[in-house]
Amino acid sequence: MTDENRDDPDNRESNLFNALQEDRRVFLKQSMAIAGLGLVPAGFLKAAENEDLPVGDADKIKLALSVNGKKHRLAIDPRVTLLDLLREELGLTGTKKGCDLGQCGACTVHVDGQRTLSCLSFAVMQHGKKVVTIEALSNEDSLHPLQEAFIKHDGLQCGYCTPGQLMSAVCCIREGHAGSEASIQEYMSGNLCRCGAYPNIVNAILEVKSSGQKV
């Protein structure tokens, strides 16, 4: 921020808003981390290592799963979906909650390499599985080729469906269903975009597919 616009009321407001947003995110993440610690007593972490089954009652079930390469041992209510586990317990808010009823695809993540709707999966049923979310798609230095292509082709407007679109697009290519416009349209049909960026999303996927880049 420069001195010139410091006193501009509009700018001040938006800066304040940004600061509040930042604070809110940090607060959410910190409080989740604290809550997460509280849930898992030390003795229990050890116990979970030796168990091959999730066990517990209707209140808390112990489970172990890997998320983006990191192992987690948790105790959760069996009603918690994988989506809510990711967002509310682990602070991974990149995966979006759209309809929460399996109709929009915004919550798409990879479970053991397959694209899956995290809103229609109970977290306890993911015991021992490897989950990958949008947070792990890029590495620290560069975006994933599909992320680059989505930017280049304007494959988004509001961006809310984009994490799900990207996770789904990776599998669409890996499954071998990205060979033509028609095939992409069919195999990406589980991801809705209410801004209507479909043609640009298809172009982005086609470009990455035909470039032969590893996804």
Next chain:
Amino acid sequence: MRPFQYIRPKTVKEAVDAIASDPDAQFIAGGTNLIDLMKRGIVSPGKLVDITHLPLKKIEDKSGFLRIGALALNAEVAVNKLVLQKHPLLAMALNAGASGQIRNMATVGGNILQKTRCTYFYDASFPCNKRSPGSGCSALEGINRTHAIFGVSAPNNARSCMAVNPSDMNVALVAMDATVVVLGPGGERRIHFADFHRLPGERPELETNLERGELILGVEIPESAFTKHVHYLKVRDRASYAFALVSVAAALEIEDNKITAVRLAMGGVAHKPWRLYEAEKLLVGQHVSDGIFLDAAKVAMRSAVASEHNAYKLKLAPNAIMQALKAAAGI
């Protein structure tokens, strides 16, 4: 959502026993329909028995039939070499259903058992004889655009239901004369696919003839020569990822332009996958032609009855039958 206990038995027997000993328990596999229903409060089991780790995933070529395990995923079955080679109609129907994500999660057993998508069934604020027997059918006087035209119970009946079975896979399986293998507390039994699902009759709350506590182990599809002339046609409101308004599974055996065997079934038109036996009978022994396909479609529609908003199906359904037969025959 009501709190529930979660258990994960290690054997098929333990799973069946767990359900038999607790009237409030339900099996869960892919969860793509059950979790949706639980979120909306339409079903609320006190215990979930997770069967996803049971050894019921195999697709095996047995003598005389192909056996598909109940826990084989829809996506796996649709690309399986044996399925593509012996029963391509099944792969076509599976690929017409749901989305890439849901096909990765949904199992064959769960697909067979999926509930109707009647919007009144899913909205607990409306009366529904299927959800709450005796409360009335909201679709009778409501928006019944997607509802049944075959096998609908009498409209004045306090137990009426005009919901349709939503599965594409079921339409292919009924056409292919599959058998469902189930295991209950009393042992194993086999149910012919055409007898597995029910018409609403006086008990619309019952969608299948599966007994309480029985677990589907798999489906068996008899060998057939329906490998070349097959087609699955699905008509829906959007090009993909929508339930069928009308769908048709057509399989023909043709020798010297003459139909020697035929299977025809429809989806989106009845409370169960709807086999068109009379149309099949008419086609056997006939030469392939537009005319005979039109006759078959007319015969198939004889018992159809329309309601206020679904009269379009009386035109759409025979056109879809014609189209599917022509595509299967390659004319």
